[in-house]
Amino acid sequence: MSIHLATPLSLQITRNMRDLRVRLSHVSSGRRVNKAADDAAGLAVADQLGAVAASKRVAMRNIEQALNLLDTADGGMMEVADHLVRLRELATQAASEVLSDSSRAHVQDEYAATMNSINHAAANTLWGDKPLLSYESVDVGLVVDVSGSMSGEIAATQAAIEAFRQAFLDAGLNVGLGLSVMGRDPVDGVTRRADIATAEFVTELASLGVEMYGPMSPYSALLNAGGAADLPGTDDPDAYTWSANPIRRVLVLITDTGQELALVSHSAAAVGGMLNAHDVEVHTINPAAYNGVFNPITSATGGQTWDIGDASGSGIATALTAIAADLSAEFGTLTNLEVQVSHTNDPSSRIDLEMPVDATAHGLGLAGTSVSTVESARAAMDAIDVAMGTLGAAQAKVGANTNRLMYALENETTAAENTEAARSRILDADMAAETAALMREQILAQASTGIAAQAWRLEKEALEQILESQ
Numbered sequence: 001m002s003i004h005l006a007t008p009l010s011l012q013i014t015r016n017m018r019d020l021r022v023r024l025s026h027v028s029s030g031r032r033v034n035k036a037a038d039d040a041a042g043l044a045v046a047d048q049l050g051a052v053a054a055s056k057r058v059a060m061r062n063i064e065q066a067l068n069l070l071d072t073a074d075g076g077m078m079e080v081a082d083h084l085v086r087l088r089e090l091a092t093q094a095a096s097e098v099l100s101d102s103s104r105a106h107v108q109d110e111y112a113a114t115m116n117s118i119n120h121a122a123a124n125t126l127w128g129d130k131p132l133l134s135y136e137s138v139d140v141g142l143v144v145d146v147s148g149s150m151s152g153e154i155a156a157t158q159a160a161i162e163a164f165r166q167a168f169l170d171a172g173l174n175v176g177l178g179l180s181v182m183g184r185d186p187v188d189g190v191t192r193r194a195d196i197a198t199a200e201f202v203t204e205l206a207s208l209g210v211e212m213y214g215p216m217s218p219y220s221a222l223l224n225a226g227g228a229a230d231l232p233g234t235d236d237p238d239a240y241t242w243s244a245n246p247i248r249r250v251l252v253l254i255t256d257t258g259q260e261l262a263l264v265s266h267s268a269a270a271v272g273g274m275l276n277a278h279d280v281e282v283h284t285i286n287p288a289a290y291n292g293v294f295n296p297i298t299s300a301t302g303g304q305t306w307d308i309g310d311a312s313g314s315g316i317a318t319a320l321t322a323i324a325a326d327l328s329a330e331f332g333t334l335t336n337l338e339v340q341v342s343h344t345n346d347p348s349s350r351i352d353l354e355m356p357v358d359a360t361a362h363g364l365g366l367a368g369t370s371v372s373t374v375e376s377a378r379a380a381m382d383a384i385d386v387a388m389g390t391l392g393a394a395q396a397k398v399g400a401n402t403n404r405l406m407y408a409l410e411n412e413t414t415a416a417e418n419t420e421a422a423r424s425r426i427l428d429a430d431m432a433a434e435t436a437a438l439m440r441e442q443i444l445a446q447a448s449t450g451i452a453a454q455a456w457r458l459e460k461e462a463l464e465q466i467l468e469s470q
Contacts (some may be wrong), residue, residue, distance in 0.1 A: 042427070052419050063405050063408055063409045067405050072132060075125070077398070080364075081391055084391065086114050087118075091378075092381060094371035095371075095377040095378045095381060115361045119360050122359040133357065134363070137173070137176060138174070138248045138328070139176040141177075142161070142178065142254070143181070145181075145254060145256060146181045146182070150287075153256060153316055160317035161179070164320040165210075167324035171325075173328050248327060249278070249279050253283070254284075272300025275297065281302045282297050282301045283303040285308065287308055337355065339351045354401065357391065365386055366383055
């Protein structure tokens with residue numbers, strides 16, 4: 001008689017114990033899929049859904065940060081709006097002829113102080129170190145040679161100034177412009193200067209925020225425009241007025257000859273060094289491709305020389321535009337911001353957040369306004385009305401963008417929750433089913449172990465009987 005151990009029963013015990021371990025891992029971890037072997041395809045899908053859900057959570061934080069940025073800008077604009085209301089009150093008061101000159105002067109003092117408060121509020125509305133309501137400032141001094149051979153270039157310069165200024169504004173930069181002339185026609189030392197300094201043109205410049213400075217000698221035109229009015233040898237009292245903290249100070253010299261530069265030709269490098277010490281960079285436009293004394297000055301300050309070789313002046317605007325583009329390339333604020341509001345690299349997952357407005361007095365068109373006379377006060381009333389309209393439109397835009405971001409946040413919140421739920425349905429265990437299955441496996445394991453023990457005992461007894469019969 002042969003005796004066989006219960007091999008099938010041993011296999012069943014092994015299978016039962018393996019199933020019991022699986023159920024224990026599901027119940028203890030709360031997950032149906034703990035490794036790839038549990039559900040290879042399901043784990044791959046779950047990993048993708050997990051990445052989507054995590055990215056959506058980050059996108060939600062992006063939206064919240066953008067909302068905080070807009071709240072900051074909105075608060076700053078409300079502060080500016082309050083100051084504009086006060087300006088309107090002061091302008092209305094000063095527009096009355098009943099007010100005495102001395103009283104109007106006191107009103108003007110408060111008007112100027114309120115303008116400064118507007119600038120302060122705009123400049124200090126920041127997101128981190130990023131200004132939200134003020135452009136950074138580039139100050140540019142234009143020095144134009146008005147000798148007899150420059151008639152075409154003078155007219156071209158006049159025509160190009162507004163486009164030059166607009167190029168900076170389009171890049172999100174305030175530009176402070178000053179204009180001076182140098183050089184004398186040996187035949188007519190007056191008319192040539194008058195071409196660029198007529199009353200009409202000065203008025204036009206003032207409307208663009210351009211300061212006009214009197215004729216200078218070449219030497220003082222350079223050094224005074226470089227903010228070095230007190231240096232030895234600067235024989236003209238006029239000097240450009242730079243803003244408090246411009247990111248760049250730039251001098252643009254337009255000349256077709258070196259004749260007027262005799263006073264600086266012997267010390268070009270020294271002049272360049274002085275300008276460089278005052279953080280002024282010089283760019284030169286030479287319509288007749290004159291390549292002379294300005295080159296050492298330009299090189300010393302890090303500027304460029306534009307030899308355009310065009311006596312008609314048509315290249316002046318091109319050169320000025322190129323200079324503006326070069327200067328503004330590294331800077332610019334209040335440009336639109338793209339906020340990543342969802343998980344895909346797709347334009348539909350980004351919101352183009354248009355920044356509010358330059359809320360400084362200059363940006364709102366109030367620079368140069370005053371209430372020192374009845375006429376100027378009445379003009380200021382109109383300017384303030386326009387400024388309030390500009391600011392109101394910006395506030396409305398901020399409100400619209402805020403609502404748009406809120407809708408995006410709600411959408412992402414819902415989508416993230418649904419994505420997490422879908423991932424959970426793949427990975428997470430059904431605790432009721434898993435607990436029931438665990439109980440079943442435990443019973444089977446206990447039963448199979450008990451049956452195995454009984455089988456071994458029966459075989460042992462059979463073996464003992466055989467041995468005893470021998």
